[in-house]
Amino acid sequence: MNINQLKSFVEVVKNNFNITNAAEKLYTSQPTISKQLKILEDELSVSLFVRKNNNLLALSPMGKEVHKIACDILGQVDRIKSIVAEEDRNKKVDLHIATTHTQIRYSLPNVIDHFRRYYPNISLHFHQGAPAQLAEMVKNGDVDFAIATESMHLYEDLITLPCYRWTRSLLVPYDHPLALLKDDEQVTIEQMAEYPLITYVFGFTRGSKLDKVFYKNNLKPKVALTATDTEIIKYYVKRHLGIGVIAAASYDETEDGGALKCINIDHLVQPSYTHICVSKHTHMKDYMHEFISLYAPHIDRNIIQMPDQWETQWHSKEVYQGLPDLRSVNVNNSVAE
Incomplete structure (x- = not known):
């Protein structure tokens, strides 16, 4: 007998004897729950449920007794976890x-x-x-x-x-030709291929989503610089070394909006x-x-x-x-x- 078997048993009862719903609550499969219940009943040598055509209808008299004790045991397990968690809070690690x-x-x-x-x-x-x-x-x-x-x-x-x-955005200085695109105009991969590119180190690893867009269109990017730090990419875009591709979440309108224009490229590159x-x-x-x-x-x-x-x-x-x-x-x- 183990905790997972007791959890399965209690959760099935909680879900009105619906094994499928219990499995979803425990983030496991219906066969796994059924197996846990069978092992528990075999070990106890008793039927915990009233059944009809393999469907669970209710708890048997012994099942009611076991259910009460199982709930108490799981409650104590939660209490143990809480005590340990409180201890973790006070540890210097x-x-x-x-x-x-x-x-x-x-x-x-x-x-x-x-x-x-x-x-x-x-x-x-x-x-x-x-x-x-x-x-x-x-x-x-x-x-x-x-x-x-x-x-x-x-x-x-x-x-x-x-x-x-997460998605990517294109960064350009406000005096860059691509900054002149209207809000309803979408930048093309052909336009991006015309300029030196600055992006993450992993932006052009084999099979990366950004690399695939160029490859799919028979284009080769003009990679000027790669870095792991977004701030470095922004810095060199501001210095007009090239256009930048960064995680969209890394663009801060307050900090970056004065010098850099952020252009959506969701239509070009699949999310990661x-x-x-x-x-x-x-x-x-x-x-x-x-x-x-x-x-x-x-x-x-x-x-x-x-x-x-x-x-x-x-x-x-x-x-x-x-x-x-x-x-x-x-x-x-x-x-x-």
Whole structure:
């Protein structure tokens, strides 16, 4: 007998004996729930349910007794977790997170503020790098997890949780020819190919979405400079070294609007996705779950706490289509500030 079997049992009762609904609540499959119930009944050598044609109708007399005790046990488990979480709050520990400049500068300020208020004794350490470097940091155990803006799920020993959709924007100085485009005019990939290009280091890795747009149109970009830091890209665009392609969430109208025009290129480049990335061998602490939950509050806490199920339960086409835009985090940061 284990906790998962008791959880399955209690959740089925809570959902009026509907196994499918219980499976959805626990972010698992209907066969998994059925298997857990069978193992529990076999171990106890008793039928916990009243059945008709393989359908669950009600609890058996013994099932009612077991259900009451199971609820008490799960309540005590939650209490244990709360005690441990409170202990974590008071521990002086280090949390190491690998991520990009864009995340630290534009997406995480409000998250960091809230986390520090809740866990004042935990020191945050951010390690910057390109996606391949972030993956290596996680694999080598140099960091606890990564917030990565490229496809970390391609790495064998890593587990990923998609959190946000992010898009790209084109930056040009106001005296640049492309700045003269009217609001209802869309820039073309042919126009972009005419000018030197400044973008992220991973913008032209093999198979990147930006690279594919040029390749699909039989064009070769004139890459003038690549960098991992968005501010460097903006700086050299201001110096007229070339046109820039950055994460749309990195454009700040207040700070950048006076010198740079932001042009939408969603019609040219498909969106990418930001993932939380952990090693399969990492034991995640409650404060790690809390940080991720603050960063992606739209994801159910139960999912965040079950990284072993991220790949099977949180990588469907529907999930990706329903992810919010990364710019929504920036809006929340602005409101908080």
